[in-house]
Amino acid sequence: MLNGLWDIIYPRVCLACKKSLKDTPAIDNLVCGECWGKIKRNLPPFCYCCGRHLEKSNFNKHLCPKCIKTRLHFDRAFSPCSYEGVIKELIHEFKYKGKDHLGRALSRPMIEFIKEYNLPIDYVDFIIPLPLHKTRLREREFNQAEVLSRHLAGEFNKDVLNSALLRHRFTRTQTELEEKERLANVQGSFSVKEARFIKGKNILLVDDVMTTAATSSEAAGALKNAGANIVFVLTLAN
Numbered sequence: 652m653l654n655g656l657w658d659i660i661y662p663r664v665c666l667a668c669k670k671s672l673k674d675t676p677a678i679d680n681l682v683c684g685e686c687w688g689k690i691k692r693n694l695p696p697f698c699y700c701c702g703r704h705l706e707k708s709n710f711n712k713h714l715c716p717k718c719i720k721t722r723l724h725f726d727r728a729f730s731p732c733s734y735e736g737v738i739k740e741l742i743h744e745f746k747y748k749g750k751d752h753l754g755r756a757l758s759r760p761m762i763e764f765i766k767e768y769n770l771p772i773d774y775v776d777f778i779i780p781l782p783l784h785k786t787r788l789r790e791r792e793f794n795q796a797e798v799l800s801r802h803l804a805g806e807f808n809k810d811v812l813n814s815a816l817l818r819h820r821f822t823r824t825q826t827e828l829e830e831k832e833r834l835a836n837v838q839g840s841f842s843v844k845e846a847r848f849i850k851g852k853n854i855l856l857v858d859d860v861m862t863t864a865a866t867s868s869e870a871a872g873a874l875k876n877a878g879a880n881i882v883f884v885l886t887l888a889n
């Protein structure tokens with residue numbers, strides 16, 4: 652009875668299409684099966700650096716045109732989804748509307764991707780969520796990257812190292828900036844607090860979206876400066 656009452660007060664709707672979930676199978680009671688099926692997957696071949704799908708003309712170089720031009724600090728990045736449509740909508744709900752319970756569903760494509768492509772998760776010593784600046788964290792109340800990291804860590808029996816990497820400059824939202832401004836915008840915005848935890852380690856850096864790779868590259872650079880061995884980046888979408 653309580654459940655029925657709850658449904659009247661808070662009718663469950665799909666977070667993407669807003670249709671009622673009353674009579675439809677749904678993922679974690681949050682997203683309808685139809686929307687879930689429409690999530691656009693990032694398909695191989697992948698750029699050996701940023702992990703985006705490579706267009707035919709770049710097959711033989713193994714790198715996308717952007718990665719040929721810019722040197723990024725991480726060893727390789729991976730993303731299971733393309734940042735558009737349903738996933739864009741869900742990430743927005745997740746991040747800006749405080750729906751941290753969406754984290755379980757959203758970590759699923761990442762977990763499946765690791766398994767499907769046999770990513771070397773066994774060699775990863777720590778998962779590090781891309782930190783938010785404390786002002787941003789106060790606004791949002793949770794770090795979406797940390798929520799995803801916890802689900803990944805649970806699945807693969809890894810530790811999340813949350814305090815070693817710091818974000819100490821409050822940068823403007825990357826989406827407000829022109830592409831060329833983005834690299835400059837994040838320069839020097841990360842530092843490592845305790846290098847002894849990082850030295851010689853293989854690290855999986857996790858975030859929700861990689862737009863230009865500037866932010867994750869800068870964070871990876873700070874980890875490498877502190878002696879990290881390998882830094883992989885995994886984002887839900889790119």
Ligand SMILES: [Zn+2]
Nearest residue numbers: 665668683686
């Ligand atoms: Zn839907």
Ligand SMILES: [Zn+2]
Nearest residue numbers: 698701715718
């Ligand atoms: Zn690339």
